[in-house]
Amino acid sequence: MDTGLRHTVLLQPRVWRPGSPEEAWSLKHTFGTDGVYISGGTLLRTQWESGAAAVPAHLIDLSAIGGISGISAAAGHMTIGALTLLAALRKDSSIALHFPLLTEAVRSIAAPSIRNLGTIGGNAVSSAGDAIPALLVYGAELAMYDGGRTTDVPIADWLTDGGSCPPSNRQSPPHQLLLQIKLPFARSGDSAKGDGGNGHPLPQPAKRFGAFHKIGRREAFTPSVVTAAVSGGLAKDGRIHGLRIAAGGGQTVPRRLTEAESVLEGKRPEPDALAALYEAVLAQYKPCGDSFADADYRRTTAANVIAASLWREAGGARVEEEASCC
Ligand SMILES: Cc1cc2nc3c(=O)[nH]c(=O)nc-3n(C[C@H](O)[C@H](O)[C@H](O)COP(=O)(O)OP(=O)(O)OC[C@H]3O[C@@H](n4cnc5c(N)ncnc54)[C@H](O)[C@@H]3O)c2cc1C
Incomplete structure (x- = not known):
């Protein structure tokens, strides 16, 4: 030895x-x-x-530590304690109802035996957990304790190196302890900031849509090559509003793809617009490669899965709306 x-x-x-x-x-x-x-x-x-x-x-x-496990609802948001087991989160009916992409993301993590031990806090703080893209599109906030006070930090801000390959010695901000994760409820067609989180005012959506995908090298119990989450609203005229897209996977620190979001904001999910979105994802997303999947493969996979999700989810929602309208 x-x-x-x-x-x-x-x-x-x-x-x-x-x-x-x-x-x-x-x-x-x-x-x-x-x-x-x-x-x-x-x-x-x-x-x-x-x-x-x-x-x-x-x-x-x-x-x-008491008080940092379990799931509860408060005015305007749901709170998930950092010590909440992935298994408990996956089974929670309120989370499934209000934040279904998170349920789907947690379902894709490891296997039941690991989810019975692993916590959502450990996943979020790892900076590479598969739940993070779902937390990003929902505008999650992390309640971080720094020895003096607890501060709610948007997860997108906390992941300061989002979209990058973490240096091998990456550490969370010194000593900070994650106590809770807060998920704001979507208000009818609006977010807490009065826009989609990207500066665009939101009209009342006729439909909301969302999808989470994890692409691995096998169907289940697999490390991620790409994880992607999309959510948004579709107005009565078929235009997308409040679009949020996040991607991660492998060792890449997940991030919102705000430039790609802007390309499709206010547009119908038609082939030209989706082709432009595809190019925008290729330009903005900079994943890390490893010996199993190089960076180009991961980038192309992310662009494919995001464009296909929007075609299926937003396009499908529009068809459904048109069918029910007259
Ligand atoms: C076989 C196997 C398969 C796996 N598959 C996946 C997968 O598919 N997808 C995936 O995302 N992960 C996977 N994982 C990794 C892991 O199970 C999950 O990321 C899990 O959510 C981590 O939670 P934990 O409580 O075990 O974290 P821990 O291992 O306890 O901690 C992880 C990190 O977070 C820090 N930390 C933990 N809690 C806090 C806190 N409250 N405040 C501040 N820092 C904290 C720790 O110091 C450590 O740096 C897998 C693991 C195994 C063993």
Whole structure:
């Protein structure tokens, strides 16, 4: 056995179980890079086993912190505790009703045994989780605790390097602890900012549409080559409004593709417009490649899946609307 491997196998991290965010943050502050927050441990474990990260000297187990697990509704939004298991999220009927792309995204993650341990918080904070594109199109906010106060940060802002390949030593902002994820309810044809999140005012949509797709190298239980989420509204005249598109997959930090959104905003999902959207995705999306799928393959796959989703979802919604109108 080589010395590095023996060291990893024999290393027994000390496990701490803080009972509050304050205590957890204080431990992290004390240990610095020698201490790591752990929720389900399913991602960390793969990193230790592959050698992508060293087993730390101190594990700060978040599972004893009260009040940051479970799903609830409040005025204007739903709240998902960071420790909520992926399995629980997948089965939640309110999430399925209001945020179906998130249900679909979680369904595509790993397998039941992993979803019974892994949390949505660990997925979001990893910066490469397959749930992130769905969180991006829903305008999710992360309630981050920094030792003094809790701040709600739009996930699109928190992913400051969205669309890039993370450097190998990427870390979340120092010591920050994710407590909750907040998902704003869509108001009839509007978002909290009075637009689609891209500066375009929204008329009342006749239909809302949305889709989430994960493309892997096999049908299920597979790492993602591309994950893409689209959502928007279709006005009575067949024009798309409030379009949101997000893509990620593999090690690429997911991002909103706002330039691609603008190309189709206010247009009908017709072949010319979709061809322009396809080119815009190719231009804006810059995924990382690896030995399984290079960057060009991932970029082309993203453009294909996004254009096809919009053709199917928005085009289909328009046909349905026309059929029911007269
Ligand atoms: C076999 C297998 C298959 C997998 N397949 C997929 C897949 O298809 N798609 C996918 O997205 N993932 C996949 N994963 C990775 C993983 O299961 C998920 O990303 C899971 O959601 C991670 O959650 P966790 O609670 O286990 O995170 P952990 O492993 O506990 O933590 C992950 C990271 O987040 C940090 N962290 C955790 N919680 C917090 C918090 N509250 N505040 C601040 N930092 C925090 C940790 O320090 C760590 O850096 C797979 C894992 C395995 C083992």
